[in-house]
Ligand SMILES: Cc1cc2nc3c(=O)[nH]c(=O)nc-3n(C[C@H](O)[C@H](O)[C@H](O)COP(=O)(O)OP(=O)(O)OC[C@H]3O[C@@H](n4cnc5c(N)ncnc54)[C@H](O)[C@@H]3O)c2cc1C
């Protein structure tokens with residue numbers, strides 16, 4: 076029976092949603108192939124052990140907690156060494172394809188001399204080989220890849236898996252890093268919060284995104300107000316807008332920016348260039364607001380409104396607020 | 403500084419792709435190819451570092467069949483000094499196999515900085531650079547959106563979800579390049595002429611065992627055609643109704 080080691084990501088000592096996604100994906104993989112064990116491995120500063128209960132609730136039979144004062148920030152070298160040192164006996168090492176997971180997964184793959192399947196949408200296990208679907212060619216082609224023999228390192232695309240409850244009794248074990256973080260050559264000197272307390276693009280169920288059609292940076296206030304009316308929304312942008320410095324580069328969605336697939340994507344004053352679509356076309360529902368009825372964004376939008384965003388967005392904000400209050 | 407940049411040849415992503423008859427690759431007929439975006443940024447970063455220093459040498463390395471020589475020449479026409487083709491019949495889907503072949507070439511090159519793209523636009527694995535660092539025992543910084551070199555030390559910025567990290571590391575090192583760091587230059591006519599005379603060495607690629615294979619390639623399901631539900635603020639109530647009753651997201 077295949078056992079899976081899932082790396083559960085934290086930031087600042089708190090579990091991230093992608094941690095639950097990785098454990099959920101690992102549980103499904105184990106149960107789908109005869110029911111092996113899922114062990115979750117979590118790194119964090121002292122005090123992290125008190126916060127790992129959700130990993131058991133999402134299906135981890137055992138939680139390995141690696142606490143170290145250095146882990147209030149990420150330390151890729153010692154974390155990768157620890158994951159590799161703990162990988163013996165596991166068929167799959169499962170990570171999230173988050174910024175941190177994308178950094179760790181190839182390190183672990185090289186250390187274990189195990190093939191890597193990166194940024195997967197779906198994962199299956201059969202006969203000690205892993206089969207996964209993965210977007211290629213900027214998302215315009217979906218590849219089904221097969222890697223094996225085990226062990227295989229897999230990362231799952233954020234939001235591709237919905238965290239699912241599958242409660243196990245919490246069984247936690249404290250472990251030490253396999254390499255001293257003090258010896259790492261690459262040091263994180265600072266973590267700069269770019270979004271404050273706002274929801275991250277990768278985690279928000281709703282994204283309101285603005286383009287050059289908003290005319291000037293100050294008008295992003297309208298987009299932020301709409302996001303606030305939804306309450307569970309993050310704000311994204313096109314490259315035209317991040318290039319002009321209206322929004323930080325980290326807000327950019329598209330081929331060279333973030334890849335997102337929220338439940339609802341509202342594109343405001345966005346033409347729908349192919350490079351932008353590459354980052355958001357897998358969203359479940361897409362709404363477009365654009366004054367040009369011929370704009371390509373309308374080809375992918377489930378619902379479109381033609382007209383001036385500066386008039387439509389405030390009206391939509393008021394209507395969403397009213398709808399939320401009626402609930 | 404001696405810098406190596408690993409570049410990949412990929413089709414123009416604005417193309418309309420078709421799956422080949424074999425079902426495991428795209429149909430390359432009629433497609434235009436170029437340096438993968440992030441790799442072109444990496445070439446630009448290397449050129450700027452050496453221009454600023456007033457000395458140095460930039461080598462570009464590309465693994466693939468003979469057609470990749472065109473991609474190498476493109477980087478040479480931007481200003482890189484030397485090219486190496488690691489010759490292989492095709493480029494496998496296994497990043498670790500590619501990384502092993504690249505690492506074998508890079509190992510004794512005496513490079514102080516080895517640059518990669520954060521991922522290739524076709525395979526989109528984001529693996530090869532980081533794996534090369536591991537295989538060579540070098541420090542590795544992935545997805546740098548800023549990079550400053552001073553002497554044998556470097557500082558970089560890396561975007562996370564909703565935050566960013568500032569990092570410090572010693573050279574020699576491997577860095578994979580994110581967007582936003584530099585705009586790749588267009589080759590000048592002079593550059594294109596000069597590139598024809600620059601050295602391009604061809605060697606066999608030591609790929610080893612390939613353990614990731616493509617079972618199938620397909621085009622994603624087309625989104626059902628969208629509909630325009632109205633014009634101006636008057637259409638808002640209908641949109642809200644559809645979001646509540648049909649899409650159920652409100
Ligand atoms: C290699 C490469 C990589 C790229 N990567 C990315 C990427 O990752 N992400 C990305 O987004 N782009 C990327 N781009 C850029 C992309 O090609 C487009 O230029 C960009 O997405 C356009 O942004 P936009 O829609 O905001 O602006 P525009 O294309 O200028 O569109 C503005 C839209 O607003 C509409 N409009 C104007 N006024 C109003 C109004 N009052 N009310 C409503 N609508 C209005 C217009 O009709 C138009 O459709 C990339 C390009 C290249 C070459």
Ligand SMILES: Nc1ncnc2c1ncn2[C@@H]1O[C@H](COP(=O)(O)O)[C@@H](O)[C@H]1O
Pocket residue numbers: 408409410411438440441463464465466493497500517518519520521522523525526527528529530531
């Ligand atoms: N065939 C290749 N030849 C040279 N470099 C490559 C090749 N494939 C990938 N790379 C490098 O590795 C990076 C990551 O590629 P990938 O792992 O395919 O996402 C690319 O951005 C390139 O810098």
